[in-house]
Amino acid sequence: MDYGHALEFGAFITPAAATPEAPVLLSQVAEASGLDLVTFQDHPYQPAFLDTWTLMSFVAARTDSIRIAPNVLNVPLRPPAVVARAAASIDLLSGGRFDLALGAGGFWDAIEAMGGTRLTPGQAVTALEEAIDLIRELWRTDARGGVFTDGRYHRVHGAKRGPRPAHDIPIHIGAYKPRMLSLTGRKGDGWLPSLGYMQPGDLAKGNAAIDEAAESVGRDPREIRRLLNVGRLAADPQEFAERLAQLALEDGIGTFILAGDDPNLLQRFGEEVAPAVRELVASERGTRGVSAAPVRSSAALAARRDGIAYDDVPAGLRAIEPGDFDYGDVRATYMRGGAPGLVLQPASAEQVAAAIGFARGHPELPLSVRSGGHGISGRSTNDGGIVIDLRRLDEIEVLDVDRRLVRIGPGARWAQVAAVLGEHGWALTSGDYGGVGVGGLATAGGIGLLAREQGLTIDHLRAAEVVLADGSLVRTDAETHPDLFWAVRGAGANVGIVTTFEFEVDEIGQVGYAQLAFQVDDVAAFLEGYGRIVEASPRDLTMFLMTGGPRPGQPQVVQLYGVVDSDDPDTIIARLQPFAELAPLVQQSVQLTTYAQIMGNADLGPQHGAGEPHSRSGLIEHVTPAFAAAAARMLQSGAVPFFQLRAVGGAVADVAEDATAYAHRSASFSVTALGSHPDRLDAQWREVAPHVDGSYLSFDSSQRPERIAEAFPPATLARLRVVKAAYDPTSVFRDNFAVEPAAPAEVDAA
Ligand SMILES: Cc1cc2nc3c(=O)[nH]c(=O)nc-3n(C[C@H](O)[C@H](O)[C@H](O)COP(=O)(O)OP(=O)(O)OC[C@H]3O[C@@H](n4cnc5c(N)ncnc54)[C@H](O)[C@@H]3O)c2cc1C
Known part of the structure; x- marks a missing residue:
């Protein structure tokens, strides 16, 4: 034998x-x-x-x-x-x-x-x-x-x-x-x-x-x-x-x-x-005529899901199946549990095209696109479907030192990007957590700790390479496929898989990183005060606010954290001083550090999320008394254990509303509320909904159709649907705020 x-x-x-x-x-x-x-x-x-x-x-x-x-x-x-x-x-x-x-x-x-x-x-x-x-x-x-x-x-x-x-x-x-x-x-x-x-x-x-x-x-x-x-x-x-x-x-x-x-x-x-x-x-x-021993065990073969032509996976494309050793570390994301039937891990744009081709052969199955796995919107894992997992496309390369032009793969994480850029004395605003992936954030917006000074992450994008639904690889920039370039910056998940981002980044020195905790009796007044101070501050300050629901018998604690882009301690203190007058400070830490250091405290290991996040997002121009009161009532309900206000405004508003598919340029703050139960969360969100305008899709987990109109104002949505019809007419990409391709008549009229 x-x-x-x-x-x-x-x-x-x-x-x-x-x-x-x-x-x-x-x-x-x-x-x-x-x-x-x-x-x-x-x-x-x-x-x-x-x-x-x-x-x-x-x-x-x-x-x-x-x-x-x-x-x-x-x-x-x-x-x-x-x-x-x-x-x-x-x-x-x-x-x-x-x-x-x-x-x-x-x-x-x-x-x-x-x-x-x-x-x-x-x-x-x-x-x-x-x-x-x-x-x-x-x-x-x-x-x-x-x-x-x-x-x-x-x-x-x-x-x-x-x-x-x-x-x-x-x-x-x-x-x-x-x-x-x-x-x-x-x-x-x-x-x-x-x-x-x-x-x-x-x-x-x-x-x-x-x-x-x-x-x-x-x-x-x-x-x-x-x-x-x-x-x-x-x-x-x-x-x-x-x-x-x-x-x-x-x-x-x-x-x-x-x-x-x-x-x-x-x-x-x-x-x-x-x-x-x-x-x-x-x-x-x-x-x-002896045949080779099987690569997969019977147990692994038995774990295969129905409806996937496992044996037809293109040669050379790394594929992880439910019975494989590595599956446990790729099935879930940071926020979500999942049980996909197949995870494909391309190592090149050509392999991304092959993976899309394979997925197109399974139109009835969910298709997820995953970069860093931190999606809140977007289902970068699924149940029984296919995941195209881009973690191997994680190169970070300096293209032009004089122009500070860098090429970054979607699978890189912002902590890694910050570390590489930091070596040159550069930084690119991204988010507030270095574990987040480049692919998801840089196709949606990127509200980061340097937002008021640098704008959104997408505002630094100069070119991208995208594999389209038909498997073709295109390079897009302001001159080449400008409509695609417009869509990639704010609605990228709708039009293809970005395999390379080219960013022009900024110089940066040491910065002040502040983490302040306040004991707050009047939450509404505190929110208002925070908004007022942020808007009055120079752009070198970007400050985020975070708090949760009431804790019986304990005072409400509200945290502020953010960056003052200055290496001068006096300037840093001057920027922070107004916040200290809002409420008693119970904890404070202000460090002179680097942006890379701030982004470095991230866990880049395997993600084992479970369940499903429930998150709602809105954008506001100012923290008005009406909004602040509604937000305080929502927090008081206990249905929202995690609430955030992020400063946008500043340089974000320098970009014209129609320049990118992220259109809410006049907003000065992004609002996020996370809850453990979707209905309770939605019920409480109704308190603040009348006071917000639009939403940042990256922070909203809801899949209800009306979310599309909130993320994309009418003119943006109409244009996006035309672009969708041109680049993804059969909606191959539909896991993240999927818009309907425009009908031919609408395309003609556009
Ligand atoms: C802890 C945490 C902190 C966060 N902080 C911030 C923040 O400060 N600022 C901010 O703006 N956002 C923040 N986010 C939200 C984050 O921007 C989005 O969740 C983003 O989608 C994550 O990107 P990812 O690549 O890690 O996600 P993934 O889960 O890999 O992808 C999410 C979705 O993006 C799409 N996508 C992914 N890669 C590509 C690609 N290459 N081409 C086209 N579409 C793609 C897919 O639709 C996918 O479902 C945070 C999220 C978490 C969990």
């Missing part, structure tokens, strides 16, 4: 304590000889041996490419929860070069002497099975809550998950007897016996037992790699290769691990025997 695994070759090295450098040097020889894997036995009760974990870590640090594994790990003396962490840690530290191989135990006297618990063979198998389940569960960092298991031999009560390994660490099992073989077939990723302990025919019998057990739980037996520890089976390399080829072709062995500590032998194994075996097996497989 040949399972069709790609052949691998490894070394089985004695972890001799007497010559501690020897196993390390042998590992380096193995790596230099082209071997795939270096492994070490694990007998923690044996004083003549180095501790295997410690040795493996050391070897990982002294090698670059070879994979490392225990052969096999003594589970009775290694608590599985700790094994999970240790394995994930070495995998992370080695760049995904760790394989785990586990054994049920043996040498019980020695184990007991070391403080372990003596088990019968049957108990040891059960204990190992519990250990495997527990280790895998602890690696599931996308799952919520701690891990609880009440096994017979291994119990954990709320163990925290993680760290997440760098790759899907396979778990091989050292097995000989029926119960262990059954466990290998049901739960193992590989079978790892030693040929020296086997009788003729044992490999075939073991394979049959594993295959039967695998099939009994719906697995494809080819999911289980067959590894084998071997000695030097023949002195002559060619004869050795023929013996191994026979084991591959007849007994399905995919990984040969040579036991021995002779560097010359290891070198010949890697340089002569391994290539000869590969050649012999490849030629015979060709003749026999």
Whole structure:
């Protein structure tokens, strides 16, 4: 039986304590000889041996490419929860070069002497099975809550998950007897016996037992790699290769691990025997028509969603499916839970086009476009549909130092952008959180901490490259496809996928960053005062306001945070002083720092949002007494635990209303209210709705059609619908404030 695994070759090295450098040097020889894997036995009760974990870590640090594994790990003396962490840690530290191989135990006297618990063979198998389940569960960092298991031999009560390994660490099992073989077939990723302990025919019998057990739980037996520890089976390399080829072709062995500590032998194994075996097996497989082992497990295939032609994903395009290891880290966004059927991660504009083409073949499925995954509007994840995830398009490149022209990919985050620009003494206003992605923000507006001085982020856009619904890649700027360029700046999600943004950015020095907290008795008066002071301030000040609902028995706390673009402490204090007169300050921090530093306090790790955000947005010209009173009443209701006013105005208003698809240029403030329940939130929002005009689409999660008219005033919407008809007539892009393409007559009339 040949399972069709790609052949691998490894070394089985004695972890001799007497010559501690020897196993390390042998590992380096193995790596230099082209071997795939270096492994070490694990007998923690044996004083003549180095501790295997410690040795493996050391070897990982002294090698670059070879994979490392225990052969096999003594589970009775290694608590599985700790094994999970240790394995994930070495995998992370080695760049995904760790394989785990586990054994049920043996040498019980020695184990007991070391403080372990003596088990019968049957108990040891059960204990190992519990250990495997527990280790895998602890690696599931996308799952919520701690891990609880009440096994017979291994119990954990709320163990925290993680760290997440760098790759899907396979778990091989050292097995000989029926119960262990059954466990290998049901739960193992590989079978790892030693040929020296086997009788003729044992490999075939073991394979049959594993295959039967695998099939009994719906697995494809080819999911289980067959590894084998071997000695030097023949002195002559060619004869050795023929013996191994026979084991591959007849007994399905995919990984040969040579036991021995002779560097010359290891070198010949890697340089002569391994290539000869590969050649012999490849030629015979060709003749026999052996198909390659499946890339995805039966469990992964079973997790596929209906209606997606998974096998038709364009070649070379990275695709993550629900059953894949990486899925847990790409399914959700910062604010939302999701369960997409397929996540495509293009690495170039051409691949974005291929991904759009694939999505066009599934018109009935939701299509989400994701850059940084911080969307509040926009469904950058979905349930059962396709996500085009642009995180790999994250380059940040300076194009022209004199013009301060930079090219930025949509997958970059604003913290990263700020850091790169900061090296040149530059900054581009973005938002107030560095984790937000470039793609979503720079296609909607970008209300950032330098807004009053620099305008919106889109106001700095000089050109963009966009993949359109038909898959064509176009460059757009003020002269080329000006209508598209207009739409990209405020309604970009409607017209295509932006793969490159070119921004002209500003110089900046050190700035003052203020975080002030006030105890507020009269919220309405405070809001009004904040608005008045901001509007009266020079443009070097951009200040945002944040507060929540009432807390029983506690005073209302309102926070202000923002930037004064000045490196002069006196100027900074002068700008902030008027706010200090609004209410008693309960906390204050004012730092002379850099814009990059302010944006740097962001978590750029995997996002595991759950549920659905409920957010409403409005824009106002001034914080009028009527608005302030309505907002205070809304806050008093308790339905809005998060409320924000952001300063816009200043340079934002310098841009003509019809210059970009973001049209609300006369607004001086953006208003955002987040609630936990959409109906309650909407009911309370009605308090402020009469006092706001328009909305900033990035802050509104509502999908009701009337939101479109709020985000885009009539003239803007009419123009946008014409542009939509030209560039996305069949509404391929519809996840974010989707406008209806104009009808032909409307296009003619435009
Ligand atoms: C914590 C937090 C803080 C925020 N602070 C600010 C702020 O200070 N100022 C501000 O203006 N906004 C802010 N936002 C809102 C933010 O601008 C939007 O949510 C924005 O869409 C996020 O961009 P993203 O790439 O991370 O989002 P994603 O979730 O990846 O994308 C959101 C939507 O944008 C569209 N989109 C994404 N990439 C592209 C692309 N390359 N081409 C075309 N369309 C695309 C899609 O419709 C997608 O559904 C904040 C959001 C959060 C969660």
